[in-house]
Amino acid sequence: MLMSIGIICFLLSTSIYVLFRPTSLLLFHWINYFGFMDEIFIFRSYFSFIKDIIPFYLIYSVPFGLWIISYMIFIKIIWGESKSYSYDIFFWSVPIISFISEMFQYFDVISGTFDLTDLVILGITIILGFIIKNI
Protein backbone atom coordinates (compact mmCIF):
# COMPACT_ATOMS: atom_id res chain seq x y z
CA MET A 1 0.00 0.00 0.00
CA LEU A 2 2.71 2.46 1.09
CA MET A 3 4.83 1.45 -1.91
CA SER A 4 1.89 2.14 -4.26
CA ILE A 5 1.39 5.63 -2.79
CA GLY A 6 5.12 6.33 -3.19
CA ILE A 7 5.14 5.21 -6.80
CA ILE A 8 1.95 7.16 -7.58
CA CYS A 9 3.40 10.34 -6.01
CA PHE A 10 6.63 9.93 -7.96
CA LEU A 11 4.91 9.25 -11.29
CA LEU A 12 2.39 12.04 -10.78
CA SER A 13 5.03 14.66 -10.01
CA THR A 14 7.24 13.48 -12.89
CA SER A 15 4.27 13.64 -15.25
CA ILE A 16 3.46 17.21 -14.19
CA TYR A 17 7.07 18.23 -14.79
CA VAL A 18 7.23 16.57 -18.19
CA LEU A 19 3.79 17.60 -19.45
CA PHE A 20 3.30 21.07 -18.08
CA ARG A 21 6.53 22.71 -17.01
CA PRO A 22 8.48 24.91 -19.48
CA THR A 23 10.85 23.07 -21.78
CA SER A 24 13.68 25.24 -20.50
CA LEU A 25 14.11 22.83 -17.57
CA LEU A 26 17.39 20.95 -17.56
CA LEU A 27 15.35 17.75 -17.62
CA PHE A 28 14.28 18.51 -21.21
CA HIS A 29 17.88 19.00 -22.30
CA TRP A 30 18.54 15.45 -21.07
CA ILE A 31 15.42 14.13 -22.82
CA ASN A 32 16.53 15.88 -26.00
CA TYR A 33 20.00 14.37 -25.64
CA PHE A 34 18.51 10.85 -25.54
CA GLY A 35 16.28 11.65 -28.53
CA PHE A 36 12.84 11.43 -26.91
CA MET A 37 11.83 15.03 -27.43
CA ASP A 38 9.45 14.26 -30.33
CA GLU A 39 7.42 11.87 -28.18
CA ILE A 40 7.41 14.31 -25.28
CA PHE A 41 6.09 17.11 -27.47
CA ILE A 42 3.32 14.85 -28.76
CA PHE A 43 2.30 13.98 -25.18
CA ARG A 44 2.49 17.66 -24.20
CA SER A 45 0.22 18.65 -27.08
CA TYR A 46 -2.37 16.03 -26.00
CA PHE A 47 -2.51 17.44 -22.49
CA SER A 48 -1.96 21.11 -23.26
CA PHE A 49 -5.64 22.00 -22.68
CA ILE A 50 -5.35 20.93 -19.02
CA LYS A 51 -2.69 23.56 -18.38
CA ASP A 52 -5.28 26.33 -18.73
CA ILE A 53 -7.64 24.66 -16.27
CA ILE A 54 -5.49 23.51 -13.37
CA PRO A 55 -4.24 26.02 -10.78
CA PHE A 56 -0.78 27.51 -11.11
CA TYR A 57 0.48 25.99 -7.84
CA LEU A 58 -0.42 22.47 -9.01
CA ILE A 59 2.14 22.88 -11.80
CA TYR A 60 4.81 24.89 -10.03
CA SER A 61 4.70 23.94 -6.34
CA VAL A 62 2.91 20.64 -5.72
CA PRO A 63 5.15 18.38 -7.88
CA PHE A 64 8.19 19.06 -5.72
CA GLY A 65 6.17 18.30 -2.59
CA LEU A 66 4.96 15.04 -4.14
CA TRP A 67 8.53 14.15 -5.01
CA ILE A 68 9.66 14.64 -1.42
CA ILE A 69 6.70 12.64 -0.10
CA SER A 70 7.58 9.74 -2.41
CA TYR A 71 11.22 9.98 -1.27
CA MET A 72 10.17 9.80 2.39
CA ILE A 73 7.87 6.85 1.67
CA PHE A 74 10.68 4.93 -0.07
CA ILE A 75 13.07 5.64 2.81
CA LYS A 76 10.38 4.49 5.25
CA ILE A 77 9.97 1.24 3.29
CA ILE A 78 13.75 0.69 3.21
CA TRP A 79 14.32 1.29 6.93
CA GLY A 80 11.04 -0.16 8.28
CA GLU A 81 10.85 -0.01 12.06
CA SER A 82 14.58 0.63 12.53
CA LYS A 83 15.50 2.90 15.44
CA SER A 84 18.81 3.89 13.84
CA TYR A 85 19.81 7.54 13.71
CA SER A 86 20.83 6.97 10.10
CA TYR A 87 17.17 6.35 9.32
CA ASP A 88 16.26 9.75 10.76
CA ILE A 89 19.10 11.43 8.86
CA PHE A 90 18.13 9.85 5.53
CA PHE A 91 14.43 10.43 6.13
CA TRP A 92 14.63 14.11 7.04
CA SER A 93 17.65 15.21 4.97
CA VAL A 94 15.81 15.94 1.71
CA PRO A 95 12.75 17.76 3.16
CA ILE A 96 14.86 19.79 5.59
CA ILE A 97 17.47 20.75 2.95
CA SER A 98 14.64 21.74 0.58
CA PHE A 99 12.98 23.85 3.27
CA ILE A 100 16.25 25.55 4.22
CA SER A 101 17.18 26.24 0.58
CA GLU A 102 13.77 27.85 0.06
CA MET A 103 14.38 30.05 3.11
CA PHE A 104 17.86 30.90 1.77
CA GLN A 105 16.24 32.04 -1.47
CA TYR A 106 14.15 34.49 0.54
CA PHE A 107 17.28 35.97 2.12
CA ASP A 108 19.16 35.89 -1.25
CA VAL A 109 21.78 33.54 0.18
CA ILE A 110 21.33 31.24 -2.83
CA SER A 111 20.00 32.01 -6.30
CA GLY A 112 16.42 31.22 -7.15
CA THR A 113 13.00 32.71 -6.77
CA PHE A 114 11.41 32.56 -3.36
CA ASP A 115 7.78 31.51 -3.48
CA LEU A 116 5.56 31.45 -0.42
CA THR A 117 3.43 28.69 -1.95
CA ASP A 118 6.55 26.51 -2.28
CA LEU A 119 7.30 27.12 1.38
CA VAL A 120 3.73 26.26 2.43
CA ILE A 121 3.83 23.07 0.33
CA LEU A 122 7.18 22.13 1.90
CA GLY A 123 5.71 22.79 5.36
CA ILE A 124 2.76 20.51 4.59
CA THR A 125 5.21 17.92 3.24
CA ILE A 126 7.18 17.97 6.48
CA ILE A 127 3.97 17.55 8.52
CA LEU A 128 3.05 14.61 6.26
CA GLY A 129 6.56 13.30 6.90
CA PHE A 130 5.79 12.94 10.61
CA ILE A 131 2.63 11.01 9.74
CA ILE A 132 4.49 8.76 7.25
CA LYS A 133 7.25 8.07 9.75
CA ASN A 134 4.79 7.01 12.45
CA ILE A 135 2.61 4.77 10.28
Next chain:
Amino acid sequence: MKNTKRYILSFIMIIIFGLSAIGSVDTDSYVGSNNITSDNNTTLGKLYENYNKNIKYDWVEYEGVEGDIITITGLSYLDDPVYYGARLLPYPDYMGDDFIIRMPKGTQLVIKKIRKIHRGMKDIMAQVYWFKVEYKQKVGWVSIFCTDADYDPYNNNF
Protein backbone atom coordinates in the same frame (compact mmCIF):
# COMPACT_ATOMS: atom_id res chain seq x y z
CA MET B 1 17.01 -6.16 6.00
CA LYS B 2 20.65 -5.62 6.90
CA ASN B 3 21.82 -2.08 7.57
CA THR B 4 24.42 -2.25 4.74
CA LYS B 5 21.63 -2.97 2.28
CA ARG B 6 19.59 -0.13 3.74
CA TYR B 7 22.49 2.30 3.35
CA ILE B 8 23.02 1.28 -0.27
CA LEU B 9 19.32 1.61 -1.11
CA SER B 10 19.11 4.95 0.73
CA PHE B 11 22.07 6.31 -1.21
CA ILE B 12 20.45 5.12 -4.45
CA MET B 13 17.32 7.04 -3.42
CA ILE B 14 19.41 10.13 -2.70
CA ILE B 15 21.01 9.85 -6.16
CA ILE B 16 17.65 9.35 -7.92
CA PHE B 17 15.98 12.24 -6.11
CA GLY B 18 19.09 14.40 -6.37
CA LEU B 19 19.11 13.94 -10.15
CA SER B 20 15.39 14.73 -10.20
CA ALA B 21 16.05 17.96 -8.31
CA ILE B 22 18.88 18.92 -10.68
CA GLY B 23 16.65 18.11 -13.65
CA SER B 24 14.03 20.53 -12.39
CA VAL B 25 16.48 23.44 -12.58
CA ASP B 26 15.19 25.99 -15.04
CA THR B 27 17.76 27.01 -17.62
CA ASP B 28 15.57 29.91 -18.70
CA SER B 29 17.51 33.10 -19.29
CA TYR B 30 16.40 36.11 -17.35
CA VAL B 31 16.38 39.78 -18.27
CA GLY B 32 19.64 40.90 -19.82
CA SER B 33 21.01 37.45 -20.51
CA ASN B 34 22.60 37.02 -23.91
CA ASN B 35 23.29 33.31 -23.83
CA ILE B 36 20.63 32.47 -26.41
CA THR B 37 21.21 32.81 -30.09
CA SER B 38 19.16 32.08 -33.16
CA ASP B 39 21.58 29.39 -34.22
CA ASN B 40 19.73 26.27 -35.35
CA ASN B 41 22.60 24.10 -34.10
CA THR B 42 21.88 24.91 -30.47
CA THR B 43 19.76 22.65 -28.30
CA LEU B 44 17.11 25.33 -28.32
CA GLY B 45 17.10 25.33 -32.11
CA LYS B 46 16.64 21.58 -32.18
CA LEU B 47 13.81 21.79 -29.64
CA TYR B 48 12.14 24.37 -31.85
CA GLU B 49 12.48 22.18 -34.92
CA ASN B 50 11.14 19.15 -33.07
CA TYR B 51 8.21 21.12 -31.74
CA ASN B 52 7.18 22.13 -35.20
CA LYS B 53 7.14 18.55 -36.49
CA ASN B 54 4.04 17.87 -34.40
CA ILE B 55 1.80 20.64 -35.63
CA LYS B 56 0.56 21.80 -38.97
CA TYR B 57 2.96 24.60 -39.68
CA ASP B 58 3.57 26.90 -42.57
CA TRP B 59 4.95 30.36 -43.11
CA VAL B 60 5.22 33.09 -45.69
CA GLU B 61 8.17 35.44 -45.80
CA TYR B 62 7.66 38.93 -47.18
CA GLU B 63 10.43 40.37 -49.32
CA GLY B 64 11.25 44.04 -49.66
CA VAL B 65 9.50 45.14 -46.52
CA GLU B 66 12.56 45.97 -44.46
CA GLY B 67 12.90 49.52 -43.18
CA ASP B 68 9.48 50.04 -41.59
CA ILE B 69 9.66 51.22 -38.01
CA ILE B 70 7.63 49.58 -35.27
CA THR B 71 7.33 50.53 -31.60
CA ILE B 72 7.19 48.08 -28.73
CA THR B 73 3.93 48.43 -26.85
CA GLY B 74 4.08 45.37 -24.63
CA LEU B 75 1.14 43.48 -23.26
CA SER B 76 -0.84 46.49 -22.13
CA TYR B 77 -3.62 44.49 -20.49
CA LEU B 78 -1.23 43.29 -17.79
CA ASP B 79 -0.50 45.73 -14.96
CA ASP B 80 2.51 43.87 -13.64
CA PRO B 81 5.67 45.82 -14.62
CA VAL B 82 7.37 42.51 -15.39
CA TYR B 83 5.25 42.29 -18.51
CA TYR B 84 5.95 45.80 -19.77
CA GLY B 85 7.78 45.71 -23.03
CA ALA B 86 8.42 42.60 -25.07
CA ARG B 87 10.85 39.73 -25.34
CA LEU B 88 13.19 39.37 -28.29
CA LEU B 89 12.77 35.71 -29.19
CA PRO B 90 15.24 33.41 -30.93
CA TYR B 91 12.71 32.25 -33.55
CA PRO B 92 9.38 33.42 -34.89
CA ASP B 93 6.54 31.63 -33.11
CA TYR B 94 8.93 30.39 -30.44
CA MET B 95 6.83 28.88 -27.63
CA GLY B 96 9.48 28.37 -24.99
CA ASP B 97 10.28 30.60 -22.05
CA ASP B 98 13.77 31.53 -23.19
CA PHE B 99 14.46 34.86 -24.77
CA ILE B 100 17.41 36.87 -26.03
CA ILE B 101 16.74 40.18 -24.31
CA ARG B 102 13.80 42.12 -22.98
CA MET B 103 12.90 45.29 -24.88
CA PRO B 104 11.21 48.06 -22.93
CA LYS B 105 7.93 49.64 -23.93
CA GLY B 106 8.46 52.47 -26.41
CA THR B 107 11.52 50.94 -28.06
CA GLN B 108 11.60 51.73 -31.77
CA LEU B 109 12.86 49.01 -34.05
CA VAL B 110 13.56 48.70 -37.74
CA ILE B 111 11.99 45.72 -39.44
CA LYS B 112 14.53 43.46 -41.14
CA LYS B 113 12.13 40.78 -42.28
CA ILE B 114 8.45 39.85 -41.89
CA ARG B 115 7.21 36.33 -41.62
CA LYS B 116 3.59 35.29 -41.34
CA ILE B 117 3.24 32.05 -39.41
CA HIS B 118 0.33 29.70 -39.88
CA ARG B 119 0.13 27.10 -37.22
CA GLY B 120 -2.35 24.85 -35.53
CA MET B 121 -3.67 21.37 -35.10
CA LYS B 122 -6.57 19.86 -37.05
CA ASP B 123 -8.89 22.69 -38.13
CA ILE B 124 -7.79 25.27 -35.57
CA MET B 125 -5.36 27.55 -37.32
CA ALA B 126 -3.76 30.80 -36.30
CA GLN B 127 -1.80 33.29 -38.34
CA VAL B 128 0.50 35.75 -36.69
CA TYR B 129 2.99 38.22 -38.11
CA TRP B 130 6.50 38.10 -36.72
CA PHE B 131 9.14 40.77 -37.24
CA LYS B 132 12.85 40.15 -37.40
CA VAL B 133 14.52 43.06 -35.65
CA GLU B 134 17.80 44.09 -34.10
CA TYR B 135 18.00 45.47 -30.59
CA LYS B 136 21.25 46.28 -28.81
CA GLN B 137 23.19 44.41 -31.51
CA LYS B 138 21.15 41.27 -30.92
CA VAL B 139 18.95 39.91 -33.69
CA GLY B 140 15.72 38.10 -32.96
CA TRP B 141 11.99 38.02 -33.53
CA VAL B 142 9.06 39.84 -32.01
CA SER B 143 5.35 39.15 -32.44
CA ILE B 144 3.00 41.76 -33.91
CA PHE B 145 1.00 41.59 -30.68
CA CYS B 146 3.84 43.27 -28.79
CA THR B 147 4.11 46.15 -31.26
CA ASP B 148 2.06 49.03 -32.59
CA ALA B 149 2.02 47.54 -36.10
CA ASP B 150 -1.49 47.43 -37.48
CA TYR B 151 -1.19 44.92 -40.26
CA ASP B 152 -4.36 43.02 -40.84
CA PRO B 153 -3.60 39.34 -40.31
CA TYR B 154 -6.30 38.38 -42.79
CA ASN B 155 -5.10 40.75 -45.48
CA ASN B 156 -2.23 39.55 -47.60
CA ASN B 157 -1.75 42.82 -49.44
CA PHE B 158 0.68 44.63 -47.18
